[in-house]
Amino acid sequence: MTERGLRAYAQPLQRIKRHALWLAAAFFFALAYFAAHNLLEKAGERNDARAIQRWTQTSVLFNQLIHELQKERGLSSGLIAAGGMQFGPALSDQHRLTDLAIGRMRERLYELLVEADGLAHAVERTLSALDGLGTLRIAVFERRIYREQAVASYTKLIEPLFEQLLMATSAARSSRILRQQIAFLSFLQVKEMAGQERALLTAMLSAGNYDLPQATAFHRIKAEEQTWHRNFLHLADPDVVTDYEALLRAPHVAEAEQMRQLVFAGYAGEEPPGGMVSQAARWFDLATRKIDSLADFEHTLSERLLRDANAFEADAQGTLLVNALGVLFSLALACVLILQLWRGKELAERDLELAAQVFDNSVESIIITDEHTRIVEVNQAFTRISGYERADVIGQKARLLNSGRHDSGFYAAMWDKLVRTGAWEGEVWKRRKNGEVYPALQSIVAVRKGGQAVTHYIAMIVDLTKYKETEAMLEKLRTFDPLTGLPNRDAWRSALDQAIANAERNGGRFALIDIGLDRFKLINESLGHGAGDDVLIGAAEYIRRLLRRHDVAARLGGDRFAILLPDLDDAHSIGALCERLLAMFRHPILAHDKQLHVSISLGVALYPADGKDSRTLLRNAETALNSAKESGRGSYKFYSTEMNAAGARLLALEQLLRQALDRNEFSLVYQPQVAARDGRLIGVEALLRWRNPELGMISPVQFIPIAEATGIIVPIGEWVLREACAQAQAWRSRYGLSLQVAVNLSARQFLSSELQAVIRGALDETGLPPELLELEITEGLLMNDPIGAACILERLRDMKLKIALDDFGTGYSSLAYLKNFPLDRLKLDRAFVMDLPQNESDRAISHTVIALGHNLGLEVLAEGIETEAQRDFLTEAGCDCFQGYLFARPMSGPELEAWLQLRGGAAHEPAQAPGRGTGRTDAMQD
Known part of the structure; x- marks a missing residue:
């Protein structure tokens, strides 16, 4: 028989031998299995x-x-x-x-x-x-x-x-x-x-x-x-x-x-x-x-x-013991048989092991199903991503992982493409074992036998949760304010445009509220931006608390917020909401371990009455907000057409105010202060005046708030200090008069880190002794930050300056704090003097303030004395000093010198009141 014939004869025998070995090995393994089971x-x-x-x-x-x-x-x-x-x-x-x-x-x-x-x-x-x-x-x-x-x-x-x-x-x-x-x-x-x-x-x-x-x-x-x-x-x-x-x-x-x-x-x-x-x-x-x-x-x-x-x-x-021996014997025989087969399978096993390593260690979730989509195998990434163990899903339909967010049309299109092309890829929603739905990128390929019938499907799933979270975070950073978590200006404009579109389509109406924090710049400059951030966060939280379900709030930037009120144009309901907002902000906001009282002003514009586009609505709401601030802050205003004209006037006034200092349009007048006991002149208060070549004399009531809001008050205040000190030193040099001059400090000046240097520079430049300079501050300024204010006052006292608390009684300051401030004088506000002695409440308040001042070792000065009855009542009540038109009106430096010469040139003679009872309007402006 030829070699070729022998090979042909031997091959069937080898196959028979291999099959027999497999059958024998299988028998002994089965025997070992049952023996081992019995052994256990x-x-x-x-x-x-x-x-x-x-x-x-x-x-x-x-x-x-x-x-x-x-x-x-x-x-x-x-x-x-x-x-x-x-x-x-x-x-x-x-x-x-x-x-x-x-x-x-x-x-x-x-x-x-x-x-x-x-x-x-x-x-x-x-x-x-x-x-x-x-x-x-x-x-x-x-x-x-x-x-x-x-x-x-x-x-x-x-x-x-x-x-x-x-x-x-x-x-x-x-x-x-x-x-x-x-x-x-x-x-x-x-x-x-x-x-x-x-x-x-x-x-x-x-x-x-x-x-x-x-x-x-x-x-x-x-x-x-x-x-x-x-x-x-x-x-x-x-x-x-x-x-x-x-x-x-x-x-x-x-x-x-x-x-x-x-x-x-x-x-x-x-x-x-x-x-x-x-x-x-x-x-x-x-x-x-x-x-x-x-x-x-x-x-x-x-x-x-x-x-x-x-x-x-x-x-x-x-x-x-018997079962253990049986297991060992069966296993030994099976191992001997398997060893015979092992060598012929080694290469194939190596390839399978490599494929298994790829399958098990893939970072993508891999699922293998049969032709009926029953799961036959999954990898470790699948268990990690889905939460299902392998035993949970083997034999289950792959739809076990469906989220329920896709309709039947979605799956019909997916299977249509999979049947036609043998593959499908796209983003889907999947469901984990714990019920959580997550986004994923899924790829499916069909495995065919001999290029014909499908035997398996292989799906690879990539979890997109982290990617989507990052995408959402970037979108939030783009449309939300990172500090407060409210929508930013861009998102606000989009929401407003959408509200206008809806209202045009449905004939609807809505309201827009522009919100501004009062004196926020002062907090930033005095306490730092960290405290300012805390105030903004607290303000945003207060606003959120009052929102209805469909209302939208946003931070427009700086200290500005806004609220969109869909389907609400009733003035009464909007006013009630504004009142609730104002009441909410009467609660303090915690900023850098300090309880700060921050008020707000509100401007309201209505669609379509106050504008049919977002630009007009925003401008008119801002105009209403500015009007509310001018009215004394802590209030709200509805927009009116008259406000635009007023706003234009204020803008023009601000431009003129910025030029006034360089053009020397400011001047000072001085109103005498006299002793209550004998009427002798003891000092003067320096009052600012502005005469514009075009507008004439402009009241401080009009320009001081603008100067405060814009910061122009700081250089103006420095000029007032130097001018007042120079005039007082001139009187001292020319006439030997040691008159104390009182100067009002604005909030920005008081909280400025340069305050002491500015005061010291004015005193050094003019030569005025510090004890002849009195600084007047308001109650509200002290109560904003009592501890910080006390520290500033102590440093001013160390400079031997006099300190007076102006308009006392109007700010409801706490007596517990008042006793801790290093003050020299209380000034009883003219509001409690004008109706004396007829008004019973004013009589009681005056007695209380005078007694309080004396108990604290302070001198008490009453402002706005215009009648002898007011003077006599306050003298009897124990008031120490007076200031008002009954004694003298505010005068320029030369006019005051002439007035002194008429009195004989002595500051110690009783003051007479030129033009008594006239000029009340000017007095109210001081």
Whole structure:
């Protein structure tokens, strides 16, 4: 036969041999599998047997401890019931026996811990429960506890011992042994009920007490005893039941039963036998003998259970050895056969292992299904991403992972493309095991056999959660203010444009509220931007609290916020909302550990009445806001067409104000201040005036708020300081007059870090002594930040300057703070002077302010004195100084010099009032 023929003959034989080897290997593997399965069962049975041994050994100690505690309970009950006259020595001896039983339990705990047995936890919990036994014993001996409490306390210690035994019962594969364990526990409960009966009847006999509660407790014990008794008879072996019934017929058991019936007869109203009370010790002895007999029977039961467990272990151990040898033999033969096949498969296995590594270690979730979309395999990334374990999904349909967010049309289009092209890719929503829906990128390819029928589908899923979160965060940063979390100006404009479009389409109306924080720049400049940020965050939170469901709030930038109120154009409802906003901001905002009171001003514009496009609406709402600020802040205004004209005037005024200082359009006038006692001139107050070449004289009421808001007040204030100091020094040099000049400080000046340097520069430049310069500050400025204001005032006082509190009484400053400020003078505001002496409230306030000032060691000056009646009333009230048109109007420096010359050139002569009673309007502007 040729070589070619031999090869052709040998190939079929080799295939037959290979198939035979596979069949043989499969047979021995199956044999090894079944033998191993049986081996595990036998190993479990052996372990069960050993566990039963340990449980039985430990239960003996449990039972001994329970027995001793039961006796201690009965003696304690009798001792308390007999008033301490009986059972004392016996109880002391019983304490020692109980302690010995506890000691044996501790030794057993150490053995179980060494063996790492689960019973150790039961023993440990039992010993922990007995920690309070010593306290209970003392209470019993000192009879500080009622008998029922003592019995209940001992029962509370005993009951957990039964529970621990039950919890530690072995889940034995042998139903017979498990039945014996449960029967054993039922017997222990019978014995426990006998112990409770012993304690109760001992107490009843000792105290001669057969009332209803005692009888009720007795019936409860007997009912429970009968229940456990039936359980035991039902579960125990027949020979055990026979022995138990013989025990119950013992003479001492019958005598105990007879005495129990006599006690019950006493409760039923029959005359109890004489001397029953003296029979307590007899009853306790009989009951104890009965319980001891039960304890002996209990020992017999535990020995029987231990013998059965030993036999069960021996049988399991022998079977285990036989099965182990069978497993080893089958595995050895199977391994020899597999080794023959291994060499021919090594290369293919290597390729499969590489593919498996790629499959298992891919960061993408991979799912393989059959042609019916039942899942046949998943990788580790799948379990990590979806939360499903492999066993949860194998055999399940792939639609298990669907989120429910895609309709049937979506899946129809997906399958149409998959059938036509063999692949599909797109973004989908998936659902994790915990119900969470997440975004994913999914790719599906169809696997075909021989290029024809589909056998499998392979899906790769990329979790896009982090990507989408990052995308959402970037979108939020683009459309939301990062500090407050509110929509920013761009998002606000978009929302406003959308609201206008909806309103045009549906004929709707809505309102727009522009919100500005009052004096926010002052907070930023004085306390820093960190405090400013805290104020903005707090303001945003206050605004959020008052929003309705569909309202939109935004931060427009700086200290500006806005609210869009859809479907709301009723002036009354909008006004009510504005009032609630103003009330909310009366609560302080915590900024850098300081409680700051920040008010707001509101401007309201309505669509379509006040504008039909977003630009007009925003401009008109801002105009209304500015009008609210001009009205004194902390208020709201609805837009009106007149406001535009007023706004234009204010804008023009601001431009002129910026040029006024350079053009020397400002000047100072000085209003004399006189002593109340004799009318002598003691000082002057410097008042700012502005005369514009085009507009003429402009009232401070008009331009001072603009200067404050724009910051121009700072250079103006510095000019006022230098000018006033120069004039006072000129009078001092020319006429020898040491007149104190008072200068008002604005809030921005007061909180400026350059304040001391500016004041010192003005004094050094002019040569004026610091004690002749008085600085006037307002209440509101002090109360914004009392602690910080006090520090600034202390530094000014160190410069020997005088400090006056202007317009006192209008700001409701706290007296608790006022006493801490280093002040020299209080100025009673003209608002409380103008209606004196007729107005009763003004009279009371004036008296109070003067008395307060004097109590604080301050000089009190009253402003706006225009009548002799006002002067006389305030003089009588004790006011120290006056200022007003009754004495002199505000005058320029040369006019004041001429006025002094008319008075003889002396500052100490009583002042006369040129033009008394005139110029009241000018006085109100000062």
